Amino acid sequence: MASKYYANCMENLAYDKKVLEAAEKRKGQKRRNKPTRLDLELNHQVFRGLRQESQIRRYRSYHEYPPSTTPMASLQPISISDLRLETHHCGRVLFVHTFGNPVLCMAIRNIVEDVNGDVEQLAVYNTPKTATLKHVLPGNCVFAIKEPFYEASEDGLYAIRVDHPSDLVQLQVTDALFPQKFLPQITEPDKSAIEYKVAGNAAFRRKDYLLARHLYTQALQLSGPADELTQILLRNRGVANFNLGRYEEAETDARASIVASTDMTDSKKVSLDSKALYCAGRAAYELRKYQEADEAFLSALKLTPNDPDTMREHNRCSRRLYEQSGGDYDFEQMSQSATKTHRLDHADFTSNVAVRSAGKRGRGLFACKDIKAGELILCEKAFQACFASECNASLLGEINTERGYFDAAEGLVFDTIDKVRRNPEAASRYLELDDGGYQPKCPPTLVDNTTVVDSFLVRAIILQNCFKCHNVRSSDHYCYVTPGSPDVEARSAGIWIASSYINHACVGNAFHSFMGDMRIVRAVRDIARDEEILVPYRCTDIDHNDVRKILKDIQGFECDCIACVAETKTPDAQRAHRTKLITDITAFMSAQLDRPGLPNKHHINRGKQLYRDLEKTYDGDNYKNVPRLGMIVLGSWLCGIQRTFVCAKETVHAAKAVMSHAGFHVEVKQGALVVQRTNACLDPCVTGIVVIAAHAYVQLGEIGIAEQFMVWAREMHVTVCGELRGFDKLYPKLAV
Numbered sequence: 089m090a091s092k093y094y095a096n097c098m099e100n101l102a103y104d105k106k107v108l109e110a111a112e113k114r115k116g117q118k119r120r121n122k123p124t125r126l127d128l129e130l131n132h133q134v135f136r137g138l139r140q141e142s143q144i145r146r147y148r149s150y151h152e153y154p155p156s157t158t159p160m161a162s163l164q165p166i167s168i169s170d171l172r173l174e175t176h177h178c179g180r181v182l183f184v185h186t187f188g189n190p191v192l193c194m195a196i197r198n199i200v201e202d203v204n205g206d207v208e209q210l211a212v213y214n215t216p217k218t219a220t221l222k223h224v225l226p227g228n229c230v231f232a233i234k235e236p237f238y239e240a241s242e243d244g245l246y247a248i249r250v251d252h253p254s255d256l257v258q259l260q261v262t263d264a265l266f267p268q269k270f271l272p273q274i275t276e277p278d279k280s281a282i283e284y285k286v287a288g289n290a291a292f293r294r295k296d297y298l299l300a301r302h303l304y305t306q307a308l309q310l311s312g313p314a315d316e317l318t319q320i321l322l323r324n325r326g327v328a329n330f331n332l333g334r335y336e337e338a339e340t341d342a343r344a345s346i347v348a349s350t351d352m353t354d355s356k357k358v359s360l361d362s363k364a365l366y367c368a369g370r371a372a373y374e375l376r377k378y379q380e381a382d383e384a385f386l387s388a389l390k391l392t393p394n395d396p397d398t399m400r401e402h403n404r405c406s407r408r409l410y411e412q413s414g415g416d417y418d419f420e421q422m423s424q425s426a427t428k429t430h431r432l433d434h435a436d437f438t439s440n441v442a443v444r445s446a447g448k449r450g451r452g453l454f455a456c457k458d459i460k461a462g463e464l465i466l467c468e469k470a471f472q473a474c475f476a477s478e479c480n481a482s483l484l485g486e487i488n489t490e491r492g493y494f495d496a497a498e499g500l501v502f503d504t505i506d507k508v509r510r511n512p513e514a515a516s517r518y519l520e521l522d523d524g525g526y527q528p529k530c531p532p533t534l535v536d537n538t539t540v541v542d543s544f545l546v547r548a549i550i551l552q553n554c555f556k557c558h559n560v561r562s563s564d565h566y567c568y569v570t571p572g573s574p575d576v577e578a579r580s581a582g583i584w585i586a587s588s589y590i591n592h593a594c595v596g597n598a599f600h601s602f603m604g605d606m607r608i609v610r611a612v613r614d615i616a617r618d619e620e621i622l623v624p625y626r627c628t629d630i631d632h633n634d635v636r637k638i639l640k641d642i643q644g645f646e647c648d649c650i651a652c653v654a655e656t657k658t659p660d661a662q663r664a665h666r667t668k669l670i671t672d673i674t675a676f677m678s679a680q681l682d683r684p685g686l687p688n689k690h691h692i693n694r695g696k697q698l699y700r701d702l703e704k705t706y707d708g709d710n711y712k713n714v715p716r717l718g719m720i721v722l723g724s725w726l727c728g729i730q731r732t733f734v735c736a737k738e739t740v741h742a743a744k745a746v747m748s749h750a751g752f753h754v755e756v757k758q759g760a761l762v763v764q765r766t767n768a769c770l771d772p773c774v775t776g777i778v779v780i781a782a783h784a785y786v787q788l789g790e791i792g793i794a795e796q797f798m799v800w801a802r803e804m805h806v807t808v809c810g811e812l813r814g815f816d817k818l819y820p821k822l823a824v
């Protein structure tokens with residue numbers, strides 16, 4: 089399944105490459121036929137009528153050009169007729185007037201004219217899901233396009249494209265650079281600060297926060313430096329910014345609006361200050377600065393004691409601070425919340441780990457203390473996540489290097505660009521993540537009062553670090569079935585900052601699970617202080633060789649864990665034979681899953697034969713103490729099926745063999761279960777096998793041992809699923 093999906097990704101990449109090659113041939117040329125207004129209007133109508141699929145913001149760019157970091161006033165104007173195809177016009181700025189209505193077709197598009205009356209299509213990419221057409225590219229408005237890129241697209245159309253949101257600046261008639269030529273089209277009567285404020289409030293009431301923010305800003309430019317109106321405008325803009333997710337600006341505005349009146353009898357001022365502190369606290373909370381948020385709420389409570397909203401927020405902060413310091417989460421409640429909403433309200437717990445150099449693996453995450461098997465290593469909320477229900481399925485590719493194709497939702501890229509723009513300070517940790525060597529690096533900078541963010545850098549980081557996550561990691565289902573399903577898995581993806589530093593090992597020492605947008609990492613075996621945390625990036629349900637190929641092609645590295653070393657030492661013919669057997673086993677297993685009722689003797693014998701044949705491909709010396717990853721799934725199935733036909737002793741023997749294939753070497757010594765798991769690979773199937781062994785021990789009358797196996801099974805279930813809920817539904821209780 090995974091391989092088919094991967095092949096599909098590669099096919100798309102090949103198509104994109106062809107398009108790029110065709111476009112490249114026209115680089116530097118001028119467009120042959122100058123379009124008329126009518127041509128463009130007709131084309132624009134076609135875009136409007138396109139079917140639903142095109143109503144997706146899609147990403148297809150072949151030229152990674154940096155965003156403009158030059159102030160607009162220092163750029164030289166250029167006109168449409170001077171634009172060259174497939175060229176990034178550095179040092180230039182194009183002033184245009186939009187004369188159509190915006191449409192969404194892969195990008196947000198409108199038709200534009202320049203000061204000479206020449207016309208062209210303008211396409212704005214990388215806009216967040218929440219951005220409305222009329223906000224991004226409204227009709228009858230004037231824009232400056234900084235350092236424009238002129239594209240010849242694959243369908244014979246042309247467009248001036250904007251990939252970096254800050255390269256598109258909407259101009260007001262009052263702006264010094266507003267082209268006089270467009271003045272007759274744009275009529276904007278002068279307004280006073282009060283009139284802007286009234287218009288801002290009206291926009292706010294309509295929940296048009298973007299417009300409200302703009303109008304309050306206009307009003308602030310006209311109001312006095314510290315008069316009452318200024319305080320009101322700042323507070324109102326703070327709330328508008330909060331609603332826009334611009335938490336850093338919200339906090340700054342809210343704090344700047346505080347009068348700090350010493351006169352506590354002035355109840356109006358006191359109440360307004362309390363509201364400003366409340367807004368600042370909420371913004372700090374959203375920025376995950378819980379201590380700072382709590383201080384703001386406590387200050388607000390001093391002004392307006394017993395305010396129920398502030399009390400509630402203060403209590404919420406206390407819970408987050410508790411989670412953050414000790415990793416004390418209510419995982420059952422977390423899992424229940426995840427069935428209702430994807431975005432969960434929890435703090436991060438990362439104090440068990442630190443980022444350090446990991447040699448050829450680059451940076452890695454290391455344990456700061458000894459961590460016991462099954463213990464929580466870290467728990468973290470996504471910096472940004474995109475869920476299947478919220479965005480269209482899509483694929484991401486790295487056309488220029490022909491690698492890095494990762495089946496993440498494109499929505500994640502757009503929303504992350506937006507998040508980085510809205511909260512650049514908080515995003516600095518995101519921008520420190522591995523970018524796969526992307527050049528040139530352009531950290532967010534403030535130019536012309538706008539945060540400049542390099543969309544291609546944001547995307548490069550996603551390609552290196554994003555992980556697929558399930559909508560809900562529900563342990564009510566046998567979770568191992570869900571991860572392989574591309575339609576679910578490929579469409580939900582996220583970025584977690586601290587855990588992005590975790591490197592891969594097919595046989596790792598940790599395992600991660602997801603609940604909503606929380607990522608939970610637990611230890612598979614005891615981890616010593618200063619040891620590197622390593623998780624398998626991919627499931628082990630496909631041929632290990634396929635996993636290795638995907639890691640190499642997609643992420644550009646070769647794993648050298650013990651299973652990979654053994655794999656590379658296996659002679660080619662033996663390796664090919666194993667691959668063939670695994671293909672047969674996959675077909676056999678899916679036929680068994682589709683078949684109603686229990687398999688008959690013939691099916692079981694076929695399964696046993698495949699199992700024996702596969703076992704022979706793992707030669708003893710090479711695989712001594714190395715997990716035989718291919719054996720686990722079939723071994724688990726056989727063990728589960730056969731237990732009804734064979735005696736308890738044989739079941740225990742078969743179960744222990746499968747555990748040993750997964751790297752768990754189990755012994756019972758003087759009534760105590762001893763599990764040696766130095767090289768263990770936590771495959772979710774193993775939990776079921778441990779439960780089978782427990783039941784077999786009950787039949788053998790060894791209740792104490794059976795109970796110890798059950799304790800271990802529960803621990804594994806928590807490591808795989810994140811929490812215990814569902815274990816009792818999945819596995820029968822011991823009949824003691």
Ligand SMILES: C[S@@+](CC[C@H](N)C(=O)[O-])C[C@H]1O[C@@H](n2cnc3c(N)ncnc32)[C@H](O)[C@@H]1O
Nearest residue numbers: 449450451522553588589590591592643645647
């Ligand atoms: C999510 S990042 C992990 C953190 C990264 N090492 C860093 O320096 O930020 C994934 C990247 O780390 C590197 N990496 C992860 N596991 C590796 C391994 N087993 N061997 C070599 N490189 C690895 C690869 O470059 C991969 O694309």
